Amino acid sequence: MTLEDIINFENPVSVLRFTLVTFFAIFFRYVLICGVFILVFDRILQNSMTTRKINTSLRPPSQKWKEVMWSCLSSFIFAISGTLLLYAYTENKTLLYDQFSLHDIWYIPLSILLVLFLHETYYYFLHRWMHHPKVFRHFHKVHHDSIITSAWTSFSFHPLETLLQAIIIPLVTLIVPLHIYSLFFLLVLMTVSATINHLNIEIYxxxxxxxxxxxxxxxxxxxxxxxxYYTKNFGLYFTFYDRILQTESTDFETVFLEKTQSNNE
Structure with missing residues (x-):
């Protein structure tokens, strides 16, 4: 099957069909990963995970469905971003590639780390900007409506915030040579990481x-x-910007140890 069999960018119906298929794939990935983490850590391992619950207050019953609604919209915006990225790829505007050589044995891991670093840098400073009082309610308030988070919170963003999050990976592919499988790996890793971070259960x-x-x-x-705290812990994958710029919560390590010490680790 060739790329032309999948999508014809000169045909609006083909573009719309591809975007909708991509939307369902992204939303299904979100539901599947969230569902697995909730099933494993909040159902099957419920007893052993009790002491690892970070916020033990009850979430409003309607919060989950609000998060799923916003996540559905976020998935559609991510799908549009994916379609535009594919178009740029077909026009040779990106540095994505699909061939494999011995060079890739060391380059693929390096390129993944580089993309994670660039994404971390972009998101940390974007995140701090979105917490500016004049910006917060327009971009980031929807996400913080989930005071007590869950796996379902991981994609729950206002469309304006989603747009800002959706552009970074396409932009990165313009400047970093990236194997197509590395891109797929990164997209899954981003969803898994977001799910873990919002799970409200410390699994590490x-x-x-x-x-x-x-x-x-x-x-x-x-x-x-x-x-x-709102004004602390702005990082996405790593803590180094929070540590260097002194925005990490002072009691993080203490709380982390409290949540994990029962297992004598």
């Missing part, structure tokens, strides 16, 4: 807080404190 082992690399990775405790 306690030893991570006592190791060098573990202190730089964001999980549910770190991001839940952002929803609690």
């Amino acid at each position: 082992p306690g030893w991570m807080a006592r190791t060098g690399i573990g202190k730089w990775v964001i999980g549910a405790t770190h991001h839940s404190q952002h929803h609690k």
Whole structure:
């Protein structure tokens, strides 16, 4: 099957059909990953995860459906972004490639780390900007309506915020050579990371807080404190900007250890 069999950019119906299929794929990925994490950590492992609950207050019953509604809209915007990225790819405007060579054995992991760093940089400063009082209610308030987060919160954004989040990966492909499989891996990783960060259950082992690399990775405790304090913990994947620019909550490591110490890790 060739790319021309999948989409014809000269045919509006073909473009719309591809965008809708992409939307359903993105939304299904969101529902599937959220559902798996909730099933495993909030159902099957409910007893052992009780002490790992970060905020034990009850969520309003309607909050989940609000989050799913906003996430559905976010998925559609991400789908439009994906269609535009594919168009740029067919016009040779991106640095995406699909061939594999020995060079890629070391380059693919390096390119993934580079994209994560660029995404982290973009999002950290975007996130701080969205918390400006004159900006917050127009862009970021919808996400913070989920005071007590859950896996369903991971895609719950206002459309304006979603637009700002959707543009970064297409922009990165203009400047970073990226294998197409690396792109797919990154898209799944972004969804998994967002789900873990909003799960409201600390699933990482306690030893991570006592190791060098573990202190730089964001999980549910770190991001839940952002929803609690608003002016702390702006990172996406890593804590280094929060640490360097002194926006990390001072009690993060203490709370993290409290949530994991019961397992004697």
